[in-house]
Amino acid sequence: MAEREYTFKIVLVGEPGVGKTSIIRRYIHGIFEENYRASVGTRIFSRELVVDNKHVTLSIFEIGGQEKFRFGENVLYKGSDGVVIVFDITNENSFQVLDDWFSQVESNLGEDVPLILAGNKYDLGGSRRVQRQEALSYTSSHGVEYLESSAKTGKNVIKLFYSLIQKIFSSPKYGS
């Protein structure tokens, strides 16, 4: 019997410079670049993988920091199956404004959208400004999973997408 194929849209959101593009680039191409170029406009990345014997095609979008200031609906969220909110563990502000990102996600996709919070730049632990414990208590109050990642070393990058896909499969929409 032919296996069903799934196509999921995933968006990464968060403040400028936290590493959204770098996480995607690491995941899709297995590379890392030190140079920072702010993302302008929309680029869609795609990757196929198998999760728990299911064929999945991911379309991955990034919503940049400037999008936060657009009120109401943001068309980029439309049809998203899952979200990664990213902050930078060396940048306190990127953590402090997470409420804004959570409410933007919620107003566009509802409360129950599969979601993971990523504390990125784990490799820069010496400059850490946000303690793991703080982030964990923040996420437990929102009922979401927290992972620390590094686009530079690759730590938890595959796991981030894998866990999110598993959450999508166990969400009411796909209900397995």
Ligand SMILES: Nc1nc2c(ncn2[C@@H]2O[C@H](COP(=O)(O)OP(=O)(O)OP(=O)(O)O)[C@@H](O)[C@H]2O)c(=O)[nH]1
């Ligand atoms: N050391 C380290 N640097 C990182 C990591 N992730 C991203 N960076 C660096 O941080 C800077 C910003 O990364 P981007 O991936 O462009 O950030 P972004 O979130 O896409 O930023 P915008 O597109 O402006 O919203 C770049 O110089 C990256 O090289 C990481 O895990 N570790």
Ligand SMILES: [Mg+2]
């Ligand atoms: Mg970017």
